[in-house]
Amino acid sequence: MVAGCLTVKLSPELLQRFAASGIRLTKQREEVFGLLLQKRDHPTATEVFLRAKKHMPSISLATIYNxxxxxxxxxxxxxxxxxxxxxxxxxxxxxxxxxxxxxxxAISDVDIPFDGRWDLPPGFIVAHAEVSLKGLCAKCSAERFVRDGSTGAGGVPAQYPKTKTPNQKRHS
Amino acid sequence: MVAGCLTVKLSPELLQRFAASGIRLTKQREEVFGLLLQKRDHPTATEVFLRAKKHMPSISLATIYNxxxxxxxxxxxxxxxxxxxxxxxxxxxxxxxxxxxxxxxAISDVDIPFDGRWDLPPGFIVAHAEVSLKGLCAKCSAERFVRDGSTGAGGVPAQYPKTKTPNQKRHS
DNA sequence: AAGCCTTTTTAGAATTATTCTTGATATTGT
DNA sequence: ACAATATCAAGAATAATTCTAAAAAGGCTT
Structure with a gap:
């Protein structure tokens, strides 16, 4: 009971990437990804759902989330x-x-995240700026390095060795 | 039916500020604020609720939110x-x-938000950083300045003139 | 192509953080 | 003290998201 044509055809290169990586690219995933590529206005899950329904009337919101x-x-x-x-x-x-x-x-993308000033298009006025950092606090990085036998000295790469985080949901 | 002593006594200066500003400082608000001042570990509303209940058993979660x-x-x-x-x-x-x-x-405060590098305590490792900006986009700032008769030229202060935002809830 | 195994989709129920509603209670100005 | 106003409490309501269980689809092997 799959509907007609997709909104956006993915590039052969991308399809290649999927095939190579063992990722199963279903019609629904292709549609959702295509929609995001096509209209880059930062839609919510519900907005994606509404757009997807035009081409795949049977799709469900849960599938959009999936x-x-x-x-x-x-x-x-x-x-x-x-x-x-x-x-x-x-x-x-x-x-x-x-x-x-x-x-x-409206939500706009802003290039070049942080190295002094942001590359704002003319006319944009910043009223509030917020920075959120994530990583390892001193205690946890110390523990991690003790366990892994690393030195813990300076120049640590941003991508620290990942150990299984206990039962943490996707956005934690 | 108000419980015993508060967790933290607010400074006379702060009490003064409240009185002067016409803000009504109720026992509940004083307790909640005191808790936040006392243990600065960024509690959630529910955590504040649990702590507050120890001193004010009758307080409700809705009041904490209020x-x-x-x-x-x-x-x-x-x-x-x-x-x-x-x-x-x-x-x-x-x-x-x-x-x-x-x-x-754990959530830690990081001093000095953005002017090159963050003032991270030793041992902290940043894996991801995210910057969120808020203000007026080009279209809206142009509209605003046309309406207000301002020039819109450079050097605009971060705190642009606020007009009533239509029915926007607190965190939008 | 048939069977089998795995993954994905679906629909709806469940969860969870937060807000709303309403009546009770407290506080302030007169 | 009394009216006017603001706040609190309890529970219902909302909304975003996740979970669950069953059906469907995709792939692989023979």
Whole structure:
């Protein structure tokens, strides 16, 4: 009971990548990813759902969440969380930050995240800026290095050795 | 039916400020604010609730939310949102950023938000950094300045003239 | 192509953080 | 003290998201 043609045809290279990596690219995932590539306005899961239904009337919201989660897991899509508003999704894989317009609610991508100033398009006015860091605190990094026999000295790469985090859900 | 002594006595200066500003400092608000000042570990509303109940057994979670919202409105407390985890509350009024430890879940304050590098305590390892900007996009700032008769030229202060935002809830 | 195994989709129930509603209670100004 | 106003409490309501169980689809082997 699958509907007609997809919104966006993925590039052969991308399809190749999927095939090579053992990832199963279902019609639904292809549709969801295609929608995100096509209209890069940071839609919420519900918005993606509404758009997807036009082409696949039988798709369910749970599937949208499943697909988005899968795409996020594969590193093809990024979640954008602003305050407690519904999570938005973004197919821009370049490192970038987000700008939320407090007047119209639009979310724009901002290039070059942090090395002094942001590369804001002309006319944009920043009222509030917020930085969230994640990683290992002193205590935990010490423990980790003791266990792994590493020195823990300076120049540690950003991607520290990952050990299984206990039962942590996707966005923790 | 109000319980015994508060966890933390607020400073006379602060009490003065409340009195002067017409803000009504109720026992519940005082307790909640005191708890945040006393143990600065960025508790969630539920955690504040559990702590408050020890001193005010009759307090309700809704009241905790009310008090926290009021404190946030008065600028005495900041909300800390990390991904979609429950909102945490922070009585540190200094401009600062937050560091989330992906191993133990602790949230630390990080001084000096963005001017090159962050002032991280030794041992902290950053794996991911995220910057969220808020303000006015080009379209909206143009509209605003046309309406207000301002030039819109460079050097605009971060605190642009606020007009009523239509029915926007606290965290939008 | 048939059978078998695994993954995915679906629909709806469940969860969870937060907000809303309503009546009770407390506080302030007169 | 009395009215006017603001706040609190309890539980219902909301909304985003996740979970569950069963059906469907995809792949692989023969």
């Amino acid at each position: 697909c988005l989660d899968a795409l996020v897991d594969w590193g093809l899509v990024k979640q954008v969380n602003l305050d407690r508003a519904p999570t938005r999704y973004c197919a821009n894989l370049q490192e970038h930050s987000h700008f939320y317009c407090e007047s119209c609610g | 008090c926290l919202d009021a404190l946030v409105d008065w600028g005495l407390v900041k909300q800390v949102n990390l991904d979609r985890a429950p909102t945490r509350y922070c009585a540190n009024l200094q401009e600062h950023s937050h560091f989330y430890c992906e191993s133990c879940g």
